[in-house]
Amino acid sequence: MVIGGGVIGCSIAREVTRYTPDVVILEKEADVADGTSKANNAEVHSGIGEKHGTLKQKLNVRGNRMYEEFVKGLGVDFKRQGLLIVITPRSLPDRVTGRLPALRRQLLKELVPRLILLSGKRKGIPGQRIVGREEIFRMEPNVTREAIVGVHDPTYGLVSPYKLTIALAEHAIINGAKVFLDTEVTGVNVEGGRVKGVVTDRGEISAPIVVNAAGVFADDVADMAGAGGFKIHPRKGATLIFDKETTTEYVRGSVAEAKLFVKKKSKGGGGMPTIEGNLQLGPTAIEVDDKNDTSISAGEIEEIFERFHYLLPDFPRRSVIAAFSGVRAPTTDEDFIIGPSDTAHGFVNVAGMQSPGLASAPAVAQMVLEILQDLGVPSEPRPGFDPVRPTPALFADQDRKGRERLIKEDRRHGHVICRCEQVTEADVVNAIHGIVPATNMDAVKRRTRAGMGRCHGGFCGNRVAAIIARELWMPVTAVTKDGGGSRLFAGETKHFLEEIG
Ligand SMILES: Cc1cc2nc3c(=O)[nH]c(=O)nc-3n(C[C@H](O)[C@H](O)[C@H](O)COP(=O)(O)OP(=O)(O)OC[C@H]3O[C@@H](n4cnc5c(N)ncnc54)[C@H](O)[C@@H]3O)c2cc1C
Numbered sequence: 001m002v003i004g005g006g007v008i009g010c011s012i013a014r015e016v017t018r019y020t021p022d023v024v025i026l027e028k029e030a031d032v033a034d035g036t037s038k039a040n041n042a043e044v045h046s047g048i049g050e051k052h053g054t055l056k057q058k059l060n061v062r063g064n065r066m067y068e069e070f071v072k073g074l075g076v077d078f079k080r081q082g083l084l085i086v087i088t089p090r091s092l093p094d095r096v097t098g099r100l101p102a103l104r105r106q107l108l109k110e111l112v113p114r115l116i117l118l119s120g121k122r123k124g125i126p127g128q129r130i131v132g133r134e135e136i137f138r139m140e141p142n143v144t145r146e147a148i149v150g151v152h153d154p155t156y157g158l159v160s161p162y163k164l165t166i167a168l169a170e171h172a173i174i175n176g177a178k179v180f181l182d183t184e185v186t187g188v189n190v191e192g193g194r195v196k197g198v199v200t201d202r203g204e205i206s207a208p209i210v211v212n213a214a215g216v217f218a219d220d221v222a223d224m225a226g227a228g229g230f231k232i233h234p235r236k237g238a239t240l241i242f243d244k245e246t247t248t249e250y251v252r253g254s255v256a257e258a259k260l261f262v263k264k265k266s267k268g269g270g271g272m273p274t275i276e277g278n279l280q281l282g283p284t285a286i287e288v289d290d291k292n293d294t295s296i297s298a299g300e301i302e303e304i305f306e307r308f309h310y311l312l313p314d315f316p317r318r319s320v321i322a323a324f325s326g327v328r329a330p331t332t333d334e335d336f337i338i339g340p341s342d343t344a345h346g347f348v349n350v351a352g353m354q355s356p357g358l359a360s361a362p363a364v365a366q367m368v369l370e371i372l373q374d375l376g377v378p379s380e381p382r383p384g385f386d387p388v389r390p391t392p393a394l395f396a397d398q399d400r401k402g403r404e405r406l407i408k409e410d411r412r413h414g415h416v417i418c419r420c421e422q423v424t425e426a427d428v429v430n431a432i433h434g435i436v437p438a439t440n441m442d443a444v445k446r447r448t449r450a451g452m453g454r455c456h457g458g459f460c461g462n463r464v465a466a467i468i469a470r471e472l473w474m475p476v477t478a479v480t481k482d483g484g485g486s487r488l489f490a491g492e493t494k495h496f497l498e499e500i501g
Helices: 007-017 054-070 101-123 133-139 161-174 215-224 244-250 297-308 355-374 400-409 423-433 439-449 461-471 493-499
Strands: 024-026 083-087 129-131 149-153 157-159 178-180 185-193 194-200 201-206 210-212 234-240 254-257 270-273 279-282 320-330 336-338 347-351 417-419
Touching: 007 024, 007 161, 007 210, 007 320, 007 347, 054 149, 054 157, 054 355, 083 133, 101 129, 129 133, 133 149, 157 161, 161 178, 161 439, 185 215, 194 210, 201 244, 210 215, 215 347, 234 297, 244 279, 270 297, 279 297, 297 320, 336 355, 347 355, 417 423, 417 461, 423 439, 423 461, 439 461
Parallel strands: 024 178, 083 254, 210 347
Antiparallel strands: 083 149, 129 149, 185 194, 194 201, 234 279, 234 320, 254 270, 270 279, 336 347
């Protein structure tokens, strides 16, 4: 049993189905990928930003290497677009040779890039190289003219974190796993020092092995089993999203500014494209009290512009189409906590999965599988494991011929619902009736991109709601934005008019 349908829980569940179909994922929300796994920067980091020797650094480097193999058969795109680390006069704090400008410039030009290369080599990151000023501007014409030198890291990759998570859950399901949505674990049954199962808001479920992959709530779930002893302090990160033209015109790949010898709460962020081609700017790092705090204020938006204005001046502000925030799950030690409990046999914590959790997911799943096999999960691969997850083709991904073929196969592909992202009625219907069904607006958006374009659902929102209502035989007023109580409609206008006479 896996508690939590994020990228970590779904990666573990899919890995286990290679050996046994007896797996269940419990997720408290109405969809998988509805926690931090839907609200991050989608980068498969190389591990260069992590402290040498930590568990997250090792699993990041290993996970990055595994990505091509990891996504094979899932029908999910993965691209190594690389990262350009730009060294500027700000890359060393003032206290380092602040009064000796000539020496300082020399250090920035010669020493800093070498230190970055050395650090990459120690961590096992292949292919990093120093790039001169001219090459920097050839690669990224819009970065600050104060750039001194750069380091290119070719291993950095991009993946859609929510599409990946949904695909992993679906791949697990076609190989025998079950996913229970809207099912919150409220207690863990432990008898005689052994885990027996869990209590949920829909009843009790027994299981001899329970994996805690509950993201920011992993400390609470661990406490339910008496297997805690660590605390997660939620840290919010806000990001701006720009429309696709801005990405291609303004920033071509991922760009970050090097900052050495400063204490940071995150890797520092920068400008990075998504796999679908939108540019992102961010994220911030703000300690919050509430694990559900995914708010974003005007002040935070301004802070992002201020923070990255130096690295990427003249940023086209008017091209922002959305802002979002996600909550990281750091522990006091700022490292991943992965291991079986000493006090509740069969209970395994996979906690503290802050960034680079997405990049590390393949290696985390492999590490957890080994732990589970020690606890009794079979170690012989199953002959019946299906390596390919069936995926409906999206209209927008096809060339002209492919689109014509899709329309011939299903006339509803001839009806465009979301103009910005070219999403058709058939795409929406396929999402609603998918292996993990999309039952609300955001779930449809994550699978099809309806509402992710420049108008952000202004045109297609009501159409998607009507299709959900039609396909799921429910009144349109019951359609939600994101499950639970996130109702879109207060009621029918005529009823309100009747009420007030
Ligand atoms: C702003 C930001 C940017 C980031 N950028 C990157 C990046 O570029 N690259 C990278 O590698 N990492 C990045 N990360 C980190 C990455 O997003 C996380 O490491 C990863 O998503 C964690 O996945 P998870 O499955 O552990 O957590 P989640 O996705 O949160 O999944 C946990 C699930 O458990 C469920 N759950 C919780 N409690 C219960 C319960 N009691 N019962 C049932 N279900 C429960 C939740 O609803 C949730 O769906 C970023 C994070 C943030 C916030």
